[in-house]
Amino acid sequence: MSHTRDGKTQLIARVRRIAGQIAAVERAIDSEVSCSAVLHQVAGLRGAINGLMEEIIEEHVREHVARPGLDENARAEAAEELIAVIRRYGK
Numbered sequence: 001m002s003h004t005r006d007g008k009t010q011l012i013a014r015v016r017r018i019a020g021q022i023a024a025v026e027r028a029i030d031s032e033v034s035c036s037a038v039l040h041q042v043a044g045l046r047g048a049i050n051g052l053m054e055e056i057i058e059e060h061v062r063e064h065v066a067r068p069g070l071d072e073n074a075r076a077e078a079a080e081e082l083i084a085v086i087r088r089y090g091k
Contacts, residue, residue, distance in 0.1 A: 007059070014052055021045045053089065057082065 025041045064070070064078030 007055075011052075011055070014048075014055075018045065018048050018052065021048060057085075 021041065021044060025038060025045060028038050028041055060078065060082055065075055065082065070078075
């Protein structure tokens with residue numbers, strides 16, 4: 001993912017925030033916080049992970065599928081990679 005170097009700092013910050021959210025869910029479960037509160041935390045975590053996934057997908061499409069000048073084989077391979085990831089993510 002060499003093209004993510006420009007946004008590397010922001011991506012890592014986002015991942016670290018997600019790690020913090022996961023730790024908060026763990027603490028909540030360990031502290032026997034109400035199910036409702038834990039569910040709200042997990043819902044927020046899911047949204048954060050979805051946002052990260054969307055950002056990385058967007059970069060992949062822009063750099064490996066839609067960028068002008070790519071040869072058709074590289075474009076087709078990148079599209080197939082993306083399709084496989086989306087299918088796996090949807091399970």
